[in-house]
Amino acid sequence: MSTANSTGGSEPFEGDDRQYSPTRLPGWLQEVYGPDRTRPEQLSRARLAELSPQALAVHNDNREVWHANIGPIDTPQLVALHADLREIVESNRQDGNKTKPAALVDAYPGLGKSTAVRAYGCDLFKRQVTLRGETTPSGDRRVPVIYIALSGNTQIRGLNAAICRFYGLPVKGDADTLAERAVDAVLSMKTVAMIIDDIHFLAGSRSNSVRMANQLKYLSNVFPVTLIYVGVGVQERGILHEGFSPKESPLAQFGRRTTALTLPPFQIDDDQGRMQWHTLLKTIEQKLVLAEKYPGILAEDLSDYLFARSTGHFASLMSLINRGCLRAIRRGHERLDRELMDQVKNDAAAEAARRELEAAVEAGLLTTRPTRRSPRRRKSA
Numbered sequence: 283m284s285t286a287n288s289t290g291g292s293e294p295f296e297g298d299d300r301q302y303s304p305t306r307l308p309g310w311l312q313e314v315y316g317p318d319r320t321r322p323e324q325l326s327r328a329r330l331a332e333l334s335p336q337a338l339a340v341h342n343d344n345r346e347v348w349h350a351n352i353g354p355i356d357t358p359q360l361v362a363l364h365a366d367l368r369e370i371v372e373s374n375r376q377d378g379n380k381t382k383p384a385a386l387v388d389a390y391p392g393l394g395k396s397t398a399v400r401a402y403g404c405d406l407f408k409r410q411v412t413l414r415g416e417t418t419p420s421g422d423r424r425v426p427v428i429y430i431a432l433s434g435n436t437q438i439r440g441l442n443a444a445i446c447r448f449y450g451l452p453v454k455g456d457a458d459t460l461a462e463r464a465v466d467a468v469l470s471m472k473t474v475a476m477i478i479d480d481i482h483f484l485a486g487s488r489s490n491s492v493r494m495a496n497q498l499k500y501l502s503n504v505f506p507v508t509l510i511y512v513g514v515g516v517q518e519r520g521i522l523h524e525g526f527s528p529k530e531s532p533l534a535q536f537g538r539r540t541t542a543l544t545l546p547p548f549q550i551d552d553d554q555g556r557m558q559w560h561t562l563l564k565t566i567e568q569k570l571v572l573a574e575k576y577p578g579i580l581a582e583d584l585s586d587y588l589f590a591r592s593t594g595h596f597a598s599l600m601s602l603i604n605r606g607c608l609r610a611i612r613r614g615h616e617r618l619d620r621e622l623m624d625q626v627k628n629d630a631a632a633e634a635a636r637r638e639l640e641a642a643v644e645a646g647l648l649t650t651r652p653t654r655r656s657p658r659r660r661k662s663a
Contacts (some may be wrong), residue, residue: 287461295340298347304400307448314404322348327573327616342611345571349607352569353600354394354401358558359545363387363395366543367402371475374508381502381539384509386481388516390546392595392631396479398545399512403427403477410474416502418472425449426473431479438497441484445476461504473507481513502539519540520616548594556652559589562596566603574617585650587620590639591628598632 298319302309322344325333333341341599354360356430367385371655374382389395410426430444443453449467453460467473484497501509511633548562563581570579580588580603592599606618607624615622642648 285591293336295336295343297343305431305444305448306567307425307428307450310429310448313400314407319348319351321569322571323541324571324575325573330616331571338435345611346608348571349604352566352604353597354397355562355565357548357562357596359548359596360394360398360401363398363543363545364402364405366541367399368406371406371508373511374474378506382506382508384498384502384511384540386408386511386513386516386540386542387545388511388513388542390547390595391514392597392629393545393547394600395545396512397597399477399479399510402430403429403475403510406475410472414472417522418470420470421471422472425473427475427477429477429479432481432483433519434483436483438500441478441497441501465504465506468507475508475510476505476509476514479510479512482516493618497538511540548589548596550589550650553652556650559594559650560585560652562599563588565602570603570607570618572607572616572618574615576617579618584620584623586643586648587623587640589650590643591623591636593632593635593639595632598629602626602628602632 300312300316302312304310304313325341330338330341367387370383370385376382387395404427407425407427411424414424416424418630419442428448430441430448432441432444436444437457439457439460442457442464445464446453446460446467449464449471451463451467455463461637464604468476478501481498498509498511516557548559550559560581563585567575567577567580587601588599588602591602603618603625605628606623609626613622628636639648
């Protein structure tokens with residue numbers, strides 16, 4: 283644990299913010315190999331009061347950046363997604379003259395799918411380097427996995443440029459020139475998987491599923507790697523059928539080359555789902571660094587409330603808790619409760635669905651509480 287025994291001086295304090303872009307190789311390496319953060323020391327109110335103003339500011343700054351970066355958490359959804367990705371990606375040992383099947387992670391916004399896929403990419407990167415070494419036989423740096431993210435209406439040239447930009451290569455030239463440059467980097471650095479995030483931004487994805495499918499088939503034909511696409515509503519646009527009718531769908535090559543995966547939100551329709559939600563909140567509350575935290579602060583006292591506020595979406599939940607912790611620290615409240623959390627704003631989608639869920643909970647039509655659960659440990663008086 284980090285300590286809060288700084289002196290009362292006013293020397294500059296940089297903090298533990300880590301600003302980088304994972305779409306560039308130096309930033310991606312920082313995400314892959316960055317050290318785990320040190321959890322700030324858990325201090326009581328009495329010990330907080332003993333700190334000098336500077337030491338308190340440092341301690342609070344450390345707590346704020348800690349709460350902003352909790353995770354990834356091994357939820358059942360994430361564990362299942364990683365198992366599927368391992369099976370798809372790590373079975374793709376075909377020679378370069380064969381097209382490797384791709385994976386498509388298609389899910390609603392706010393579920394943490396990008397974070398989950400990047401976490402798998404980091405794990406695969408480190409395992410490959412551990413097994414095969416940091417450098418290739420030709421002496422190049424080994425880069426087993428790369429990550430790029432698309433922006434609005436990206437064309438094939440822009441996609442190839444993004445790949446070159448990741449490797450630090452020049453981005454001048456037409457689409458074919460950039461593709462040749464990127465393929466050379468893929469081969470020389472022994473890249474085995476390529477994560478392409480926000481694939482729904484690829485040009486044609488909104489209106490022309492055939493065009494989008496052709497662009498993605500182009501990628502699989504050109505790059506001898508496993509492509510992991512991440513996007514929102516990609517299947518709904520007909521991409522896997524390439525515009526063919528249901529009877530003609532066997533003619534769709536992209537659908538035959540791609541395995542569709544998803545990352546579902548938390549649900550509380552049955553005890554299994556409620557237990558998963560309960561376990562998630564217990565895991566998160568153990569990571570909180572607030573003076574008046576106690577067992578059950580989230581998993582018992584705020585369980586229904588947090589589900590209604592987040593609609594079971596992981597990213598919405600973590601944003602809400604992060605902002606709540608910031609408010610609790612800066613206002614000296616040092617705990618999360620409904621009175622404080624009611625003042626915290628969340629993302630627009632979660633707020634829009636909040637009232638209906640809250641009404642269902644208050645009417646007894648919805649609950650996050652499992653039928654079977656272990657006895658609650660109450661806070662001592």
